[in-house]
Amino acid sequence: MVFPVRTPRVNNNDDVVRLSAVLADVGSQVREGDIVAEVETDKATFAVPAERAGYFLKCLHEIGETMAVGSILAWMGESADDAVPQESATAANARSAEPTLKAALLLREYGIDAAKVHASSDRLSAADVETYIALHGVRQPAAAVAAPAARVLPPPDVASSIQEMNVMERGMLRTVTWHRDEAVTGYVEIAYDTRAWDDYGAAFQKEHKLLLNPTMSLMAFQLVALRAKNVKFNATVHDDKKVLYQPVNVGFTVQSGDNLYLVVVANADQMTSKAFVSRLLALQKAAMKNRLEASETSGATIGFTSMARWGIMRHQPVLPPYTSLMVAHAAAVNGQSALGATYDHRILSGADVAAALHFLKDPPDA
């Protein structure tokens, strides 16, 4: 008997994902929980585990191909000799449904037959049509403005070998590319006396009998209060509009060996400071074990990073995709340090960020 491996949802905003790796060999035995493939979006990567034990029979997609969330990614079977169904993944998932008005307009605009499009519910939605367009690479209408051709530089003229980037490297490439191509970034910093935060962290550590110094976690938690000062700190720009996030999802960088993660404390605005510190500690541990779930590294709405442990006294962080503020914490010398921030100038001004840094330099109630 055969059974499908479905394409997972990596985050709430993406209905399609891209296949980045197939990790199981055809005919190989797979245990429940073994990772058989990796998929990615522009924001996150996700390991696809086998939901049950069996044999990996066939992947229906090529590396780099986009797939609709919920569609069949691959087939597995109870034996290595099981026959893979002949229907294509798209046909297997397709069903006829009445299009919504918006979907009908899209179908007409792109000249797509509604019967070919998979409906995710009783009605064929515009999102379904957009998924089909993405999956099948349907071209923009002739009237659409052609995008400028990407500039491709020649390879370096030095003896070299070419290697594919791994998942982490691709993630970093996407992040810095968003920073370069989408945001209009600026950087400002202030000097501040660290003693107020040091004392606050030490008192918190003593009160809660913590082994580890919570000061940096508490500084990151202060981003929740910052949002109350100005909602644009917890926002981004998309399609020439401000996107003001409802939750405060605090991104926090964690270096684990060669890997740099941005772990995300989701819904930090619903937490107490103690709960935040505890959750961030759990995420840091998971990062150090390379056991983060995709949802734990995606959806940041504001960010905090520190290079203090390496003695770095000033650094300009890259802005995580779809955020407007990334606070940079640095090493202190004799109780003095720099607190900086990279920001998206499309939505924040230097004066906004200066005010944010002056707010963040002091702990609550200082």
Place this chain on the structure above:
Amino acid sequence: MPSEAELKNTIRARVVELASRLGKKAGGISDDAILLETGLLDSASVLELLVWLESQLDIEFDQDELSLDNFGSITKMAEFLTTRRAG
């Protein structure tokens, strides 16, 4: 199961390695020194040490267990781990 003395040696070697990544030499560290007060390791390094111990000993620490009494020094860690594994 490693003895308490063996655990101390293992933990000490790991502390030296983690400190060296921060550009610090911890070869002479006392087993009774409070790690975070030595300035040789920061909180992230101590967390790395805990995660490493979890993987080496195939155990998982509850956050409630992460206290100075249990993990403050090399000696306290070795004592706690010996007790924990025996329990």
